[in-house]
Amino acid sequence: MKFSYSWIRSLVDGLDLPAESLERLITMKTAECEGIELAGELLAGAVPARVVSVEAIEGGKHVVKAVVDAGMYGRKTVVCGAPNCRAGITTVYVPLGSKSIAGVLSEGMLASASELGLSRDHAGIIELSDSDELPPPDHVIEIDNKSITHRPDLWGHHGMAREVAAITGKKLRNPVDLSSLASPGSPVNVEIEDLALCPRYSALVFENVTVQPSPLWLQHRLTSVGLNPINNIVDLTNYIMAELAQPMHAFDRARLQGDTIFARPAKVGESIVALNDESYTLTPANVVIADATGPIAIAGVIGGKDSAISETTTSIVLESANFNAASVRKTSVALKLRTDASMRFEKSQDPHNTVRALARALDLLPLVSPGIRLVGGLADRHADFPAPPPVSLNLNWLARKLGRKLDAAEVRRILESLDFGVAETGFETFSVTIPSWRATKDVSLPDDLVEEVGRMIGYDSIQPAPPLVPCAPSYDPPEREFLRSVRRLLAARGYNEISNYSFISEESARRFGLAVEDHVRVLNPIAAGQELMRTSLLPGIHGNIVENAKHLEDFRIFEVGHEIHKSDGGKPAERVHLMAALYSKAAPEGLLELKRVAECLASGLHVRPAEPRSWEHSARCAELWWQGRQVGRLSELHPELIDSGRAAVLDLDLALLQELKPDRSGYKPVRRFPTSAFDLSVIADSRELAGNLELHIRQFAGELAEAIEYVREFQGAPLPEGRKSVTFRLIAGAPDRTLSSPETTALYDRIVAGLTGLGYEFRG
Amino acid sequence: MQVILDNALDRIRAAATGEELEAVRVEVLGRKGVLAQLSKDMGKLNADDRAARGKFINASKQALESAWEEKKSGFDRAALARRLDSEWMDLTVPAAGVTPGSLHPITQIQWEIEDLFRSMGFTVLDGPEVESEFHNFDALNIPADHPARDMQDTFWLDGGHLLRTHTSPVQVRGMEKLGPPLRMIAPGRVFRNESVDASHEHTFYQLEGMMIDREVSVGNLIYFMKTLLTAIFKKEVAVRLRPGYFPFVEPGFELDIRCLICGGDGCPVCKQSGWVELLPCGLVNPHVLRKSGIDPAEWNGFAFGLGLTRLVMMRYAIDDIRWLQSGDLRFLRQF
Structure with a gap:
């Protein structure tokens, strides 16, 4: 929202602060200013100038040499490219210094309305009439719209002027004279179908209207606050909107069918061509303004093209209405149409404001359309607006909330300067009445008044004070420390942490064998390729591997992140997973290193053969099991998924690991009797799993096996092709004695016999 | 012999x-x-x-x-x-074994701040990234069709769920879980539906904080923020509050810190104002307390939000936010 400094100054008596100081005060006490700029900078030295003569320049394309009578600057020669530059017109001369153009010395410039900041017209140089006066440049303060979302009144200059008056202790001028408003008896009737959707509809009818361009001062005001001048009638409605925050609309009365204006939900299938030349098909969720034959405006959003003000308009119906904020917002969102009107209505405008705007129009219309006449009186239908209940404000409570002492007179002064009503109702207690423009949504609780007082006394007047709080240990969710330990472990083991997006593409889901329909879908993705929520960290990690392999020979990476899975009907389930990857251009032993990482997190986990997935190296993949549950997967990426090198990946369900993590309590006594050890070399098929052999040995060894250690494998002569020898060291012992030599021999024999029975051989 | x-x-x-x-x-x-x-x-x-x-x-x-x-x-x-x-050995040859990896800079800052808060008796809570409309908006006093919803462009998911646009919903979950009095923070990943460029990301990290007790004032909030920010920036930080609108707090503030680059004299970082907008905060709106089952007549408190991504960028003078989610090890290995 842009605010004109001169406009605000016209509404605050004796305001003499420079615009820059005012901007700072507004930021500190009301709303965030985003910047300040000078609108119509060229107007500073500009003067009206009559074009005395125009002559062509030899060799000059599209430019002419004009001699102008530039008032206090005297006679000047200017090179001008405007198509409308001709002798006899009065335009504007700007003394910009001399320079040579097309071989002619140009002593300044003739300006267009756009260059002067008076309108957006840049078709040619401006042409002034005798009555036109050049306005001075104006400072424009831009306020962050987000910071006035809750303040319907600050969408107009009068509301901001009230703030400025309160901040500076000056007096606010009221531009509205309600007494000028005509008595009832309008030639038009108003029918409101649902007062909840349209709490008020007020209108005046005028005749003898002349439609023409607005005077310069009006165009300048509108242009400097970002509104586009169109014609005097439309401009005036916009002017009042920018002043009082009340959107208005003017209909060409001759284009309306019948004398009744309806405010009602649209009928199914109704449509309207709006002022922006777009056609909108409406539903009963949209409120329309209609005449006897159909919609003439989308309520609170935009007017219809058919009934728009045009050069032939001679009679108008001026609408000043109030619409339900949520309804306007819904319509505006549904139609993807945000207008200056809808932006204001969705902030919950004050229904008392409709007639104020009409009174202001009644005063101003004769200035822009001389001879205009009011027909009849005011049309005004509205709901009952009970006065908002007063808010009881305890000054002691207020002081405790703010954390500083307060003077009752000071509090009263602040509230009254913002037009709150203040009555003392008890000891240190005020009964505060809320002005209607603050009551629609903004202020209803004593807490809201804490803000009013706090911002005006200035938050910098509050001394910081340590809070008095109980001394108690904080609750620590156990999974947080676990997740930290996982990240620390990976980082200590050489892995770099990565953070990937939670979104993946359909293509990527398919590529990694993930069914697209199993994914939670983003209804409004920011870009193609980000339409699904990830059910695996793999697509992201794979992308990291491919990208980093372009620069690096080898690397280790990991991510801890949420997988998001559909769950039946309910809220999607989130699982925290770890995915770690080890890449090397030269052949690595990445899989076994990652296996050790997994073991660090799940001591004693089991590796089981896995059915290969499409993205896996079909001979290098495994499931990881722990405590009877599958906790993850270990595999090498399929070689077709990377350009060169090998990439091993580990996927662990951290939520499950955390759940399965055993509590450590007690300890196993350290053994007191020595153990004995012997080696066993089992000959088996070369694809026999060492883990299987170990299981067999453990089974036959029984409880005397203290530990079974894998030592080495061997293939080649003298073993036949397709056979391997796997050597284990068995450490045997009993908790209560030293094993005797015959016992150890018997153990050895039992294992050999057992495995031989299963078809294995032994190497001597 | x-x-x-x-x-x-x-x-x-x-x-x-x-x-x-x-x-x-x-x-x-x-x-x-x-x-x-x-x-x-x-x-x-x-x-x-x-x-x-x-x-x-x-x-x-x-x-x-x-x-x-x-x-x-x-x-x-x-x-x-x-x-x-x-056995003479040349120890100038390269070391053996893996060199340490690294934690993501966001993780590092997040842990640092978590530890700081834990030292002051705060509980650290996590919340889901997929949220219900109730927790993300309604419970925070942002009903449907409230224009404040425009402040946070939302990713909507099928089934009527959404990706949380802030960590504030964890406030509600925290109040429901812990009850008053409480001190909690909630760090985490949040999402906004906006195009990515050097200074905007649709995925970034925030930290939400809240204290609920019998007597909590604006003065307490200022004290706490000053203490916190001095600890984070490891030097005395001057702060100021100015009005800011967030439906879940009343009054609501924007907290600015005196520019750490120029010390308040004015420089390009603070756009010559001497102050840098750092975090939104305020006293918890009574509606929010009530929706979370806490009686605002007995309890009140303050809440604030801290942009972790922003802090990381400030600390390491990172000029392009996209590095953080890039997965590029040439960047990440520096931390």
Whole structure:
């Protein structure tokens, strides 16, 4: 929202602060200013100038040499490219210094309305009439719209002027004279179908209207606050909107069918061509303004093209209405149409404001359309607006909330300067009445008044004070420390942490064998390729591997992140997973290193053969099991998924690991009797799993096996092709004695016999 | 006998190698050596001679053994010295084993701030990234069709769920879980549906904080923020509050810190204002307390939101937010 400094100054008596100081005060006490700029900078030295003569320049394309009578600057020669530059017109001369153009010395410039900041017209140089006066440049303060979302009144200059008056202790001028408003008896009737959707509809009818361009001062005001001048009638409605925050609309009365204006939900299938030349098909969720034959405006959003003000308009119906904020917002969102009107209505405008705007129009219309006449009186239908209940404000409570002492007179002064009503109702207690423009949504609780007082006394007047709080240990969710330990472990083991997006593409889901329909879908993705929520960290990690392999020979990476899975009907389930990857251009032993990482997190986990997935190296993949549950997967990426090198990946369900993590309590006594050890070399098929052999040995060894250690494998002569020898060291012992030599021999024999029975051989 | 002894001593002292020494030892001190033979012969002597012979043998044995030990340890030392010398190693060659990896800079800042809050008695809570409309908006006093919803462009998911646009919903979950009084923070990943460029990301990290107690004032909030920010930036930080609108707090503030680059004199970072907008905060709106089952007549509190991504960028002077989610190790390995 842009605010004109001169406009605000016209509404605050004796305001003499420079615009820059005012901007700072507004930021500190009301709303965030985003910047300040000078609108119509060229107007500073500009003067009206009559074009005395125009002559062509030899060799000059599209430019002419004009001699102008530039008032206090005297006679000047200017090179001008405007198509409308001709002798006899009065335009504007700007003394910009001399320079040579097309071989002619140009002593300044003739300006267009756009260059002067008076309108957006840049078709040619401006042409002034005798009555036109050049306005001075104006400072424009831009306020962050987000910071006035809750303040319907600050969408107009009068509301901001009230703030400025309160901040500076000056007096606010009221531009509205309600007494000028005509008595009832309008030639038009108003029918409101649902007062909840349209709490008020007020209108005046005028005749003898002349439609023409607005005077310069009006165009300048509108242009400097970002509104586009169109014609005097439309401009005036916009002017009042920018002043009082009340959107208005003017209909060409001759284009309306019948004398009744309806405010009602649209009928199914109704449509309207709006002022922006777009056609909108409406539903009963949209409120329309209609005449006897159909919609003439989308309520609170935009007017219809058919009934728009045009050069032939001679009679108008001026609408000043109030619409339900949520309804306007819904319509505006549904139609993807945000207008200056809808932006204001969705902030919950004050229904008392409709007639104020009409009174202001009644005063101003004769200035822009001389001879205009009011027909009849005011049309005004509205709901009952009970006065908002007063808010009881305890000054002691207020002081405790703010954390500083307060003077009752000071509090009263602040509230009254913002037009709150203040009555003392008890000891240190005020009964505060809320002005209607603050009551629609903004202020209803004593807490809201804490803000009013706090911002005006200035938050910098509050001394910081340590809070008095109980001394108690904080609750620590156990999974947080676990997740930290996982990240620390990976980082200590050489892995770099990565953070990937939670979104993946359909293509990527398919590529990694993930069914697209199993994914939670983003209804409004920011870009193609980000339409699904990830059910695996793999697509992201794979992308990291491919990208980093372009620069690096080898690397280790990991991510801890949420997988998001559909769950039946309910809220999607989130699982925290770890995915770690080890890449090397030269052949690595990445899989076994990652296996050790997994073991660090799940001591004693089991590796089981896995059915290969499409993205896996079909001979290098495994499931990881722990405590009877599958906790993850270990595999090498399929070689077709990377350009060169090998990439091993580990996927662990951290939520499950955390759940399965055993509590450590007690300890196993350290053994007191020595153990004995012997080696066993089992000959088996070369694809026999060492883990299987170990299981067999453990089974036959029984409880005397203290530990079974894998030592080495061997293939080649003298073993036949397709056979391997796997050597284990068995450490045997009993908790209560030293094993005797015959016992150890018997153990050895039992294992050999057992495995031989299963078809294995032994190497001597 | 003395001659034999002297001769043996000479040979021990003269031994040039460990093998030579061992040969002499076996010959003289061994089980079948000279001294053993002399002891064996003692039985044939009379008592006096036997005693004299015994003395002599013991004395000789001692002398020979100590000579042997001296010589032996000399050889051992020399052998050790040779071995050590032969094992010379160039320690300027590169180290073995993996070099440490790294934690993502967001993780590092997040942990640092979590620890800071824990030291002040705060609970750290996590919340889901997929949220219900209720927790993300309604419970925070942002009903449907409230224009404040425009402040946070939302990713909508099928099933009517959404990706949380802020960590504030964890406030609600925290109040529901812990009850008053409470001190909690909630760090985490949040999502906004906006296009990515050097200063905008649709995925970034925030930290939400809240304190609920019997008496919590704006003065307490300012104190707390000052303490916190001084700890984060590791130097005294000046702060100021100005009005800001967030439906879940009342009054609501934007907290600015005095520009750390120019100290308040004005520079491009603070756009010449001397102040940098850092975080939104405020006293918790009574509607929000009530929706979370807390009686606003008895309890009140403050809440604030801190942009972790923003802090990381400030600390390391990162000029392009996209690095953080890039997965590029040339960037990440620097942390």
